[in-house]
Amino acid sequence: MADNICYFEDKFVDLGQANVNIMCHAFMYGTAIFEGIRGYYNAKHETMYLFRLTEHVKRLLENIKILRLSIKYTEKEIIDIILKMVAKNDLREDIYIRPSVYNSAKKIGPGLGVNNPSDLSIFMIPFGAYFSADNGLKVQVSSWRRVEDNAIPARGKIVGAYANTALAKGDAMASGFDDCIVLTESGHVSEGSAMNIFLVKNNKLITSSITDNILEGITRDTVIKLAKDELNVETVDRTIDRSELYLADEIFFCGTGAQIMPVLSVDNRKIGDEKVGSLTRKIQDLYIKTCHGELNKFNNWLTPIKSRSQVK
16 A cells, blocks of 8 residues: 555655655644545456546545645646556556645644645555445444535545544444434434435436535535436425434435445345345446446546556
């Protein structure tokens, strides 16, 4: 892992050399914005496909405004750095890429300001399944509530906010569950620990409103479009009551890390027949094929990088 090439302090270095000072503001106070980007290797094509790269970089640059961060890099420059890094590493397996913009000031005090220095870091690692459960998840509704927009905005991937995620997921796992569902302060369904959520009811998709303290997920957007274009299934975007979880025909999480992950039970109540639902399975299949460049219709979502052996 230490031999992986990453981008740190304006240059490409080995991952093992990319270290921040323990007085770094982002380390002490969580003042950083990040993105998670997946790359899918298609051995038949000898090509790595980066999924919705442009959308991820756009969101990164939008969200840094929340923490009053600023960087000298443009969207195109960040994309070019990521492409070069992936090509330099030339991994022949699925990967996860994590670009971060962080407050690099070395001072005590949590204040934010436009004069504080900000840096860009980007690394990548081999990455397979996010969950160890093969067929689906057993989850609980967490006693921890999702952070509110007027506290720490969930729509921004703010590093410090993931303490909220860690508390919720940690307690769920300690109680014997695979993950959890978190509610808003008003008691409505927000999302999973770090994933958006979809319910299936009467062959329609229902997902939490963007005003229910969720991350406006790129995978969430992908699911909505795939369901409509390929399966003629509409998605209802609205506030969801907790009890609706127990009565759903199917439930699944979605996210860059999680991909499409079925939920088989909530609070020890079976969802459907406690098997992966037919609509979930169809969306799961469409998503994986799309990410691996096997559905030409959605190739505009993919940024291909040929393996070194294929580059002339």
